[in-house]
Amino acid sequence: MDPKQKALEAQFQARIDADEKIEPKDWMPDAYRKTLIRQISQHAHSEVVGMLPEGNWVTRAPSLRRKVALLAKIQDEAGHGLYLYGAAETLGIDRETLLEELHAGAAKYSSIFNYPSLSWADMGAIGWLVDGAAIMNQVMLTRTSYGPYARAMVRICKEESFHQRQGYEILLTLCRGTEAQKQMAQDSLNRWWWPALMMFGPSDGASTHTEQSMRWRIKRKTNDELRQQFIDATVPQADYLGLTVPDPALKWNDERDHYDFGEIDWAEFWNVVKGNGPCNRERLQARVKAHEQGAWVREAAMAYAEKRQQRQEERNINPRGLKNLAG
Amino acid sequence: MKQAFFEYLLRLGDNALVLGHRLSEWCGHGPILEQDIAMTNIALDQVGQARSLLQYAGQVEGSGRTEDNLAYLRDVGGYRNVLLVEQPNGDFAHTITRQFLFDAFNYFQYEALRHSRDEHLRAISEKSIKEITYHLRYSSEWMIRLGDGTEESHQRMQAALDDLWMYTGELTEVTEVDEIMLDAGIGPGLHSIKGLYDEKVSAILAEATLQQPTGAWMQSGGKTGKMHSEHLGHLLAELQFVQRAYPGMEW
Numbered sequence: 001m002d003p004k005q006k007a008l009e010a011q012f013q014a015r016i017d018a019d020e021k022i023e024p025k026d027w028m029p030d031a032y033r034k035t036l037i038r039q040i041s042q043h044a045h046s047e048v049v050g051m052l053p054e055g056n057w058v059t060r061a062p063s064l065r066r067k068v069a070l071l072a073k074i075q076d077e078a079g080h081g082l083y084l085y086g087a088a089e090t091l092g093i094d095r096e097t098l099l100e101e102l103h104a105g106a107a108k109y110s111s112i113f114n115y116p117s118l119s120w121a122d123m124g125a126i127g128w129l130v131d132g133a134a135i136m137n138q139v140m141l142t143r144t145s146y147g148p149y150a151r152a153m154v155r156i157c158k159e160e161s162f163h164q165r166q167g168y169e170i171l172l173t174l175c176r177g178t179e180a181q182k183q184m185a186q187d188s189l190n191r192w193w194w195p196a197l198m199m200f201g202p203s204d205g206a207s208t209h210t211e212q213s214m215r216w217r218i219k220r221k222t223n224d225e226l227r228q229q230f231i232d233a234t235v236p237q238a239d240y241l242g243l244t245v246p247d248p249a250l251k252w253n254d255e256r257d258h259y260d261f262g263e264i265d266w267a268e269f270w271n272v273v274k275g276n277g278p279c280n281r282e283r284l285q286a287r288v289k290a291h292e293q294g295a296w297v298r299e300a301a302m303a304y305a306e307k308r309q310q311r312q313e314e315r316n317i318n319p320r321g322l323k324n325l326a327g
Numbered sequence: 328m329k330q331a332f333f334e335y336l337l338r339l340g341d342n343a344l345v346l347g348h349r350l351s352e353w354c355g356h357g358p359i360l361e362q363d364i365a366m367t368n369i370a371l372d373q374v375g376q377a378r379s380l381l382q383y384a385g386q387v388e389g390s391g392r393t394e395d396n397l398a399y400l401r402d403v404g405g406y407r408n409v410l411l412v413e414q415p416n417g418d419f420a421h422t423i424t425r426q427f428l429f430d431a432f433n434y435f436q437y438e439a440l441r442h443s444r445d446e447h448l449r450a451i452s453e454k455s456i457k458e459i460t461y462h463l464r465y466s467s468e469w470m471i472r473l474g475d476g477t478e479e480s481h482q483r484m485q486a487a488l489d490d491l492w493m494y495t496g497e498l499t500e501v502t503e504v505d506e507i508m509l510d511a512g513i514g515p516g517l518h519s520i521k522g523l524y525d526e527k528v529s530a531i532l533a534e535a536t537l538q539q540p541t542g543a544w545m546q547s548g549g550k551t552g553k554m555h556s557e558h559l560g561h562l563l564a565e566l567q568f569v570q571r572a573y574p575g576m577e578w
Contacts, residue, residue, distance in 0.1 A: 048355075048360065051354065051355035051363075052355050054355075055354040055355035055356070058351045058354050059348065059351055059352055059565045059566065060565055060566070060568045060569055061569075062399075062569035062570055062573075062578035063395045063399075063570075063578045064344075064374060064377065064378045064381075064394055064395060064398055065378070066578060067351070067374055068371060068374050068375060068378070071351055071354065071367055071370055071371050071374065072371060074354050074355065074367065075354075075364055075367040075368065075371070078360055078363050078364045078367070079364060081360055082360060082361070082364075085360075120569050120578070173577060173578060174578075177576055177577055177578075178573075178576055180573060180576075181573070181576060286355070286356065289356075290355075290356045290357065290358065291358075293358065293418070293419075294357065294358025294359055294362075294419070295358075296477070296479050296480055296483065297358040297359065297362070297419050297473070297480070298358065298359060299476070299477055299479075299480070300472060300473050300476025300477045300479070300480030301359075301472055301473075301476065303476045303477045303480075304471070304472040304473075304475055304476040307475065
């Protein structure tokens with residue numbers, strides 16, 4: 001590495017170590033920029049793909065109040081997608097390119113959304129567990145080193161914690177309802193618990209990005225730390241609901257002051273990451289279809305904007321419409 | 328009179344609910360993320376309006392039915408929405424055209440309802456008109472943008488307009504309920520609304536370079552409940568699934 005480059009990197013790391021925020025116009029190593037683009041775009045894609053399993057129930061919400069709340073939640077997620085694509089754009093990449101990568105299967109999104117939403121209780125479990133797990137990660141990211149990402153997270157976190165409470169409240173209502181409703185809630189927890197734990201990513205030993213991301217303070221906690229934090233916070237909530245967490249090895253450990261828990265099925269995790277989850281194909285196809293079927297709308301909007309501008313210019317040049325006389 | 332008022336509130340509430348539901352079907356599948364958000368916004372407004380209106384309808388009826396009883400436990404024959412709003416989403420051109428043809432009517436309707444003799448309906452209308460003004464602006468802008476956009480968008484919009492035009496007559500069709508409401512000073516005169524509606528629609532269609540269909544037979548039967556289209560039953564099957572499969576529970 002040439003000495004000038006080395007000096008820049010040292011200076012950059014010194015700013016990180018001093019907890020300064022890095023802003024779009026600041027110098028940054030290419031690898032830092034790339035890591036952020038990858039992470040922020042994955043995050044943005046997750047918000048947008050994440051609309052699908054919930055959209056799947058918006059037309060079947062069991063009361064008008066629930067329908068409104070679910071619609072508003074999904075709308076928030078679309079909004080989060082927008083902020084995050086905006087944050088990625090500050091790093092010099094446009095939304096269109098990021099979407100192309102998603103549609104080509106080259107960009108990832110959170111694997112949790114490759115699981116199906118099968119009952120109304122899943123709207124509760126997704127809010128409680130999936131948003132709950134996301135919050136653990138996102139609260140940490142409000143202190144991430146890249147300024148626009150950190151600021152996007154502050155806004156997002158406020159809304160996410162509202163979503164989590166809303167999800168929990170859906171399950172609470174079911175658990176205080178009839179036996180059939182409680183069963184629906186338990187079935188949902190059974191299906192979402194392990195995938196929610198997988199949301200934190202591979203364990204620290206197997207995570208390729210963690211070490212460097214920690215040094216750059218993009219991440220401030222490891223996958224395993226966040227996962228443990230999530231489990232510790234969530235198990236008492238499951239108890240309060242009267243539901244059973246589907247892990248026979250789950251047990252409070254006084255010495256560690258944490259819950260011990262069973263081994264995650266990493267074969268399943270990698271299999272879904274590779275594209276073999278129950279809904280990987282469907283989710284991607286739904287996004288591609290929406291994009292392709294929307295192409296004529298986007299083209300028309302652009303064509304109209306151009307026409308309008310052209311007409312405006314013509315009026316400015318020739319306010320009395322003399323152009324008509326000329327031909 | 329009470330029965331007519333109940334029916335009238337159902338019409339208002341069902342229009343909002345059914346159209347809001349249709350828009351919610353787009354959620355996550357919109358052509359542009361910003362439009363996904365905008366359509367969800369309108370859906371939210373409309374389902375919100377439906378709640379207020381159906382709640383009030385339940386009160387007026389006086390037999391203890393709630394907004395959810397009315398939304399989830401009436402079958403096709405009990406619904407009082409106009410045929411236009413229950414038509415399927417189709418492509419974005421159909422969705423926008425349906426929205427515009429309805430919003431233009433709804434706007435003048437609610438403008439008038441702000442002066443209703445019924446205080447509670449007046450309050451609901453006062454709140455709703457702000458939302459509906461935005462809906463009309465949104466759908467008008469998209470009518471123009473897509474009508475006057477590309478060759479393809481123009482053709483799609485014209486096709487949508489040709490498909491949906493026959494459902495516009497019902498919007499301002501005067502039924503017995505409308506007459507009773509007008510006489511009671513609760514509802515607006517639909518003849519005068521028809522004049523305003525025609526004017527607004529013609530102006531936007533002209534700007535959108537679209538041909539207003541002529542001589543089409545006007546379908547009706549939605550708001551009287553005499554004959555809905557086949558589409559409503561499927562919509563309700565989805566909307567009502569949980570309540571029907573697990574009757575009598577709290578959600």
